[in-house]
């Protein structure tokens with residue numbers, strides 16, 4: 444297998460490391476196409492693969508090419524890349540960049556559009572992806588094998604759902620950190636220092652996540668199991684409900700989906 448990663452910033456590097464970790468590709472067969480000079484020097488020191496420029500002819504031999512540049516850099520990139528492509532499978536992780544636009548700009552038909560999230564760095568990411576109509580099941584499986592080196596994957600035939608994915612799992616880590624932050628702030632208001640409040644909250648979130656993942660109970664049952672009638676948890680939950688915390692969180696997430704739709708136009 445030969446792979447090229449175009450744009451080796453945060454996400455590009457995560458994929459390079461994950462592919463090597465799972466022996467998907469050897470260092471000799473991994474091309475890292477990067478234009479930023481300082482970044483190139485860093486990549487050379489890391490010895491993860493062959494560092495090259497984006498119009499390097501060797502790219503045309505790649506089975507799979509990952510596009511991990513920022514969406515605003517795609518136009519410029521496409522002018523260089525178009526000449527070295529040769530019906531390769533192209534996986535774009537550019538947020539909001541539609542399949543049709545990539546197909547037209549690159550004049551290629553085997554395109555996968557994927558939306559990963561930041562826990563990919565730990566191999567615990569959630570990636571949703573979709574593909575152009577021309578890809579065979581075998582090509583889709585090949586791409587999925589690569590994407591799943593960073594965590595779980597789910598395939599959607601309907602590309603429009605990727606905007607909702609962006610709002611739910613793409614931005615999701617930030618919502619989680621936001622809620623953790625509110626809990627830590629409440630802890631500080633009640634007299635704990637930052638460090639102690641963080642320990643209390645982080646371990647609570649970790650343990651609760653594992654309960655959620657292993658207990659044979661619905662979310663409502665899990666909430667009920669902590670909130671006894673007239674007790675402390677119920678006091679908190681009734682304030683959340685009165686203030687519309689849950690409903691407003693949902694509204695925020697739908698707004699993120701709407702923004703993703705706007706940006707991908």
Ligand SMILES: NC(=O)c1ccc[n+]([C@@H]2O[C@H](COP(=O)([O-])OP(=O)(O)OC[C@H]3O[C@@H](n4cnc5c(N)ncnc54)[C@H](OP(=O)(O)O)[C@@H]3O)[C@@H](O)[C@H]2O)c1
Pocket residue numbers: 449450451452453454455476477478479482497511512513514516519520536537538558559560561613
């Ligand atoms: N970070 C996330 O959590 C996340 C999640 C989902 C999707 N994504 C998507 O992943 C993509 C990459 O994000 P990132 O955070 O990894 O960005 P990043 O750190 O800025 O990395 C992009 C790299 O590509 C380089 N580059 C730009 N134009 C190029 C070209 N024509 N040829 C070769 N290299 C080029 C950039 O150089 P310069 O710095 O000189 O421009 C930079 O080193 C984005 O499209 C983003 O939407 C990110």
